[in-house]
Amino acid sequence: MTEMKPVEDVFLVVDVQVDFMPGGALAVARGDEVVPVINRLARRFSHVVLTQDWHPRSHVSFAANHAGRQPFEMMTLPYGEQVLWPVHCVQDTQGAALHRDLHVPHARLVIRKGHHEHVDSYSAFIEADRATPTGLEGYLLNVGAKRVWLAGLATDYCVAWSALDARAAGFEVIVIEDACRAIDLNGSLDQAWRDMRAAGVQRVNSDDVLKARETT
Ligand code: VGL
Ligand code: ZN
Secondary structure, X not given: OOOOOOOXXXXXXXXXXXXXXXXXXXXXXXXXXXXXXXXXXXXXXXXXXXXXXXXXXXXXXXXXXXXXXXXXXXXXXXXXXXXXXXXXXXXXXXXXXXXXXXXXXXXXXXXXXXXXXXXXXXOOOEOOOOOOEOOHHHHHHHOOOXXXXXXEEOHHHHHHHHHHHHHHOOOEEEEEEEEEEOOOOOOHHHHHHHHHHHOOOEEEOHHHHHHHOOOO
């Protein structure tokens, strides 16, 4: 039996959700600007995977669930240092919905992460305990993926952690910088780019991707 040639490129669109948009519960400055760029890029990829931050209301990453703690403080948890966030992306709320203008009808898979009450997960691959897999690595290996292209929110958290874990899993990894926006908390954006560069993550602009993947 002949097999279809596996598509080696996968476009991973991270957390383009209402709560990360201006006016949202954990707003990323100019986060909405990524939507048209991602829509354009997504048309050049036959294989697109989306992620959704998807927390129970009792989630350990919410400052509101720790007496006397404020959003954006650090807290030591059993698995390490955790930023305490405003309540965001609560399962099945409007804030957790994908942005209404995100238009990727051919997206094949939506990975929901951060659903365990006691563990956060910035990464689409491995939760913050650095042990619990989401299943995305197995999925990508199973479909024959070789390269993972990333865009979305936020550059310095969920995009960066996902990019680093994709590298660690052996994929070629490219972050499309102008299709991302950052939170930038205490230098987190510079640190994220340093870490990604050191790990061999490539950094490109959407124009280059669109040009290189032009359809005739
Ligand atoms: C994110 C902080 C908390 C992200 C998710 O999508 O980058 N950041 N939860
Ligand atoms: Zn979150």
